[in-house]
Amino acid sequence: MTTTEWITDIALILVVFRQLREGRLDLKSFLIPLGIVAFVAHTYLDGVPTAGNDLVLVGALMAVGAVLGVAGGVYTRVRALDGHILVKAGAVSAVLWVLGMGARMGFQLWVEHGGGADDVARFSVAHHITGDQAWVAAFVLMALTEVVTRLATIFLRGRLVPREQQAPAANHLLARP
Template sequence: MTTTEWITDIALILVVFRQLREGRLDLKSFLIPLGIVAFVAYSYLDTIPTAGNDLVLIGGLMSVGAALGVAGGIYTRIRIVGEHVLIKAGAVSAILWVLGMGARMGFQLWVEHGGGADDVARFSITHHITSEHAWVAAFVLMALTEVVTRLATIFVRSRTRTVTRPVPVFDRTA
C-alpha cells in the first residue's frame, strides 16, 4: 500500500470518531466524508469492468456497503435543540463504519502482504471475475455506497423529525 492509500484508508476509518462526540449536522458533516470518497473514486476508479461476473461482485459489495450505510445512519442519534440538528454516532454506528472501511483495508493488506493474492486469483478464476480492476471497483464502490447511504439516511431522518416544544402551563405575562 502506498502512503496515500494508508492516509486515505485511515482517514475514512477516523471520520466516524469525529461523530462520536455530539455535534451540529451541517455542511461539513456531509462534505468531509463525501470529499474523501470522491478523492478515492477519482484516484482508483478508472473503469467499471462488466465482463464475466464482475458486475455481480461489484453489485454484491455495493449491497454490503448500502446495508452498512443505512444501518449506520439508523444507529446515529439525531436530536433537535432549538434551530440546530445535533448528531452523535452510537457504538453500533461506529462499529459498522469501522467494519466496512476496515474490511476493505484488511482485504488489501491480505492480498498485498498476507499471501492472499493466490487465493483471490483462484476465486476470481472459479467465479469468472475477469481482473483485479473488478476488485478495485467493487471495494471503491462499496465504500462510496456506504458513505452516501449513511449520509442520506442521516439527512432523511434529520428532516423527518418533529420538533416538540413545551407548552407553557400558564402565561406569566398575563
C-alpha cells in the same frame, strides 16, 4: 500499500470518530466524508469492468455497503436542541463504519502482504471475475455506497425532526421542496 492509500484508508475510518461527539448536522458533516470517497474514487476507479461476473461482484459489495450505510445512519442519534439538529454516532454505528471501511483495508493488506493474492486469483478464475480492476471497483464502490447511504439516512432522519425545533440555518439545509 502506498502512503496515500494508508492516509485515505485511515481517514475514512477516522471520519466516524468525529461524530462520536455530538455535533451540529451541517454542510461540513456531509462534505468531509463525501470529499474523501470522491478522492478515492477519482484516484483508484478507472471504470467498472462488465465482463464475466464482474458486475455481480461489484453489485454484491455495493449491497454490503448499502446495508452498512443505512444501518450506520439508523444507529446515529439525530435530535433537535435549541433550534439545531445534532447528530452523534452510537457505538453500533461506529462499529459498522469501522467494519465496512476496515474490511476493505484488511482485504488489501491480505492480498498485498498476507499471501491472499493466490487465493483471490483462484476465486476470481472459479467465479469468472476478470481481474484486479473488478476488485478495485467493487471495494471503492462499496465504500462510496456506504458513505452515501449513511449520509442519506442521516439527512432523511434530520428532515423528520419537528420543524419548530430547528434553527433557520438548519431549516435551509433540510428544507423540504
